[in-house]
Amino acid sequence: MKISVIGTGYVGLVTGTCLAETGNEVLCIDINEEKVKQMQNGIVPIYEPLLDVLFDRNIKEDRLRFSTSLQEGIDHGEIIFLALPTPEDEDGSADLSYVLGAAKDIGKLLTEYKVIVDKSTVPVGTSDRVKEAIANETTVDFDVVSNPEFLREGFAVDDFLKPERIVIGSSSDRATALMQKLYSPFVRSGNPIIIMDEKSAELTKYAANSFLATKITFMNEIANFCEKVGADVDMVRLGMGTDSRIGKRFLFPGIGYGGSCFPKDVKALHKSGKENNYDFDILNAVIKVNDIQKKILIPRILSHFNMDLKGKTFAIWGLAFKPETDDIREAPALYMMEELLKHEANLKVYDPEAMPNVKRKFGDQLQYANNMYEAAKDVDALIICTEWSIFRTPDLDKLKQIMNNPVIFDGRNLYDVKEMKAEGFNYSSIGRTS
């Protein structure tokens, strides 16, 4: 099939590349000329495991092309994906100006029937607004479909190629049939394509992300309580997670959730509730608890150093909001570093992928190490913010030798508490006291 993707951000690029992989002819459109040139030269503008391999292959086989011309995009695809940003407005709601602006332009350029697919995460009712924005500009027949994505950064290619489910919100049989044809190669394993109305599809995305953020946040509160009563959150997690109604995943406590989705989507659903006279008390609590959780280690660090961090040097391992990405949006590490800088501490940081992004944001306020041990050399304590695999089995003897003090504040519970104590570390983690 001929497919166009408008917007080559994270979602657009993964969608376009993976759809080319199943034999479709994909044309990706972006207004950023520099970026389009880069992509035409085979350079992937984001870090995402496996994406470069697929990208390369499909460009070579001429199934994946790039352009800055919206007209070309509209003419090319029988299905046109909108994968445009929906950033958080000042009031927490989703800013739809990119999506609605593109819809208007599409309306002006449409010459024959097309299916316009909304892939961006948008508030309930947006597909109606997209329909209206297009219809105001044209008399040509078209359909608008909502098709939320559930991609995790770091696993996006795998998630796209082997989805647990595909959700399609559509009220047109013609559009539904085209979408089913497009996605059928991805669900040969028997996983479902769930067809529903547009509003339910739009809400599914917000509900899924908000539920997962709530699950993590609930566990963070249980972890905090474990510390008060001397329980071990790892044991509680196992005891709970083996109940299949609860499930083992997304029960890992830490210094809060971050990223480009959870924080934004929880706030947007909360705001959407307000606009529709519904107060999501639970989401209010999730937002509040997560804000506190991102800084949960700070009082502990302060107390360890007698409330004075001035001139103390800390190593920070892990800056990305989670492993296997260079994305630092809403990363708990950022909040941690900002707090420590306020207390006039010196910070030596290391992350396997996110260093360039952090450098751009923090400049010379931080010292940038070339590896995890260089970061830990001569520091008063080590703080772990992201659970990259490389941090899971450090050379503890070497660490003890190079650090000024063997003190670790672990925001991701990477090590065994008893073992660390036996190794002579002053080790503090989340929800585990012994």
Ligand code: UDX
């Ligand atoms: C998420 C959803 O998983 C995905 O379906 C959606 O499309 C986009 O948002 P992503 O933001 O890439 O994906 O990351 P995810 O792996 O879900 O982690 C989100 C945050 O939660 C990270 O900061 C992570 O560290 C944190 N997290 C996750 C926990 O603190 N504990 C857990 O048990 C799981």
